[in-house]
Amino acid sequence: MENWLNHSLTHSHLSLWFESAKMSESTVDLTKFNIDAPRWDQTTFVGRLKHFFNITDPRTVLMSNATLDKAKDLVDSFRAGSVPPGTTEEQLHYAKKLYDSAFHPDSGERMNLIGRMSFQVPGGMAITGFMLQFYRTVPAVVFWQWVNQSFNALVNYTNRNAASPITTKQIGVAYLTATSTALATAVGLNLYTKKAPPLLARWVPFVAVAAANCVNIPMMRQQ
Secondary structure, three states: OHHHHHHOOOHHHHHHHHHOOOOOOOEOOOOOOOOOOOOOOOOOHHHHHHHHHHHOOHHHHHOOHHHHHHHHHHHHHHHOOOOOOOOEHHHHHHHHHHHHHHEOOOOOOEOOOOOOHHHHHHHHHHHHHHHHHOOOOHHHHHHHHHHHHHHHHHHHHHOOOOOOOOOHHHHHHHHHHHHHHHHHHHHHHHHHOOOOOHHHHOOHHHHHHHHHHHHHHHHHOOO
């Protein structure tokens, strides 16, 4: 509960949290603390679970650009071997969490909000809910499958591997192919299951998305 409250601070309180030198925790030892090392033991399932929950925390999408930039500055300062007096390990852990949630690991550029992994839970759940709700008519199926594949394409582009760049043409082909696959599958199954029980018809969006991902992911990651 205490961690949740800390992470839910307003921007002004967060600034004070970053800058305060009066916390009970001892200041960080630059020679012992590794800001790029995972906070939890990655040889255990629980450690990996905590790690990925931490870096995909949806609450980080609510942080302002100024707050994210402040976190980046603190991470960069530590990597350069210098941090503000009074900085604690907890402050560095949280700054790194915000940094990982918003900045590309290769380029260091701030990523668009919709494409961030921390936006996947709220964004994906909303789109999934609409696909499950509006599945009875062809126009609704086409629209929401298109929205979903556009969302997926933006996520893939945002989290692309900068070391193996993908061309605009490759992105376009992957997007069009995945969208066409999803639409063809969804519309075809929607027509096929028109007289089927509603429970069975609700599986159509899942099958369509799964079929599209079988095309989209390999094409986007082909490099």
